[in-house]
Amino acid sequence: MKKFPNRVLVVGGTSGIGRQLAQTYLNRGCTVAVTGRRQSLLDELRDANPSSQLLTLASDVTAPQFLTDLEVLVERMGGLDLCIYAAGFGHNNPGLDLETEVNALRVNADAFLPCVIWCTRYWDERQQAGHFATISSVAGIRALGVAPAYSATKNFQAFYLKALRQLGVTNRSKVRYTSIHPGFVDTDFIKGHHYPMTLTLEGAVRCMVRGLDRRRNVVVVDGRWRMVTWLMHAFPASLWTRLGIFFRES
Numbered sequence: 712m713k714k715f716p717n718r719v720l721v722v723g724g725t726s727g728i729g730r731q732l733a734q735t736y737l738n739r740g741c742t743v744a745v746t747g748r749r750q751s752l753l754d755e756l757r758d759a760n761p762s763s764q765l766l767t768l769a770s771d772v773t774a775p776q777f778l779t780d781l782e783v784l785v786e787r788m789g790g791l792d793l794c795i796y797a798a799g800f801g802h803n804n805p806g807l808d809l810e811t812e813v814n815a816l817r818v819n820a821d822a823f824l825p826c827v828i829w830c831t832r833y834w835d836e837r838q839q840a841g842h843f844a845t846i847s848s849v850a851g852i853r854a855l856g857v858a859p860a861y862s863a864t865k866n867f868q869a870f871y872l873k874a875l876r877q878l879g880v881t882n883r884s885k886v887r888y889t890s891i892h893p894g895f896v897d898t899d900f901i902k903g904h905h906y907p908m909t910l911t912l913e914g915a916v917r918c919m920v921r922g923l924d925r926r927r928n929v930v931v932v933d934g935r936w937r938m939v940t941w942l943m944h945a946f947p948a949s950l951w952t953r954l955g956i957f958f959r960e961s
């Protein structure tokens with residue numbers, strides 16, 4: 712029986728969650744293509760996985776040739792079953808530094824959009840089943856004043872996939888979309904911070920892959936963070952706005 716997914720593309724897989732996801736699918740025998748800007752980390756990944764099942768390409772999602780890079784990799788893999796958009800940028804930014812906000816927009820929204828559209832068209836034009844997933848965040852569940860653009864763009868990703876799910880029904884598309892919402896995960900992304908309920912990278916990625924295998928629409932990582940998101944939803948808007956005081960950094 713043909714296994715699914717067979718060919719996996721991880722956009723932003725040089726470190727952290729993307730890298731661990733890439734390694735998991737490689738260990739399963741999939742052909743995996745990994746992108747990211749840091750060539751040295753792609754080389755490290757290659758050294759750890761000398762098999763021909765791994766393809767790497769140094770690629771910046773904000774660069775004009777980003778989609779060409781995707782095309783090249785998918786052609787080299789001989790097709791695409793699952794694309795995971797793991798590239799992300801964001802910092803706490805209560806001072807509203809403009810560059811930080813704009814960078815979050817560029818990586819988490821401006822580049823995410825052509826990526827998901829390219830993949831959708833690729834599968835729809837071939838009338839193929841495909842699966843697109845993005846690493847959103849618990850921060851995308853409700854607006855967070857401490858990281859406005861990060862929170863807004865992570866919400867955008869999930870909301871956009873929701874819209875594509877409905878469009879897919881209209882278009883009789885065979886594409887599945889998953890938004891993954893991790894709580895804090897122990898990666899470079901939160902280095903130097905001591906956040907509560909931080910998940911191990913391995914545990915968090917196991918939970919993500921389980922959700923992807925089940926082709927869930929939404930995966931909150933993990934069970935404890937599911938409780939948190941339930942609480943986040945439960946707060947009335949006026950109370951949620953006032954809660955910002957607890958996120959103030961000393």
Ligand SMILES: NC(=O)c1ccc[n+]([C@@H]2O[C@H](COP(=O)([O-])OP(=O)(O)OC[C@H]3O[C@@H](n4cnc5c(N)ncnc54)[C@H](OP(=O)(O)O)[C@@H]3O)[C@@H](O)[C@H]2O)c1
Binds near residue numbers: 724730
């Ligand atoms: N760690 C957490 O607590 C947490 C929680 C919720 C959501 N997330 C999300 O999880 C995703 C992965 O983050 P992580 O925790 O694994 O942190 P990470 O280790 O810093 O990984 C970020 C990845 O994004 C890639 N990336 C960033 N900008 C890029 C660009 N312009 N072009 C191409 N690739 C780019 C990086 O590769 P290069 O630098 O080599 O380009 C790296 O592979 C992010 O979307 C983040 O928002 C993380």
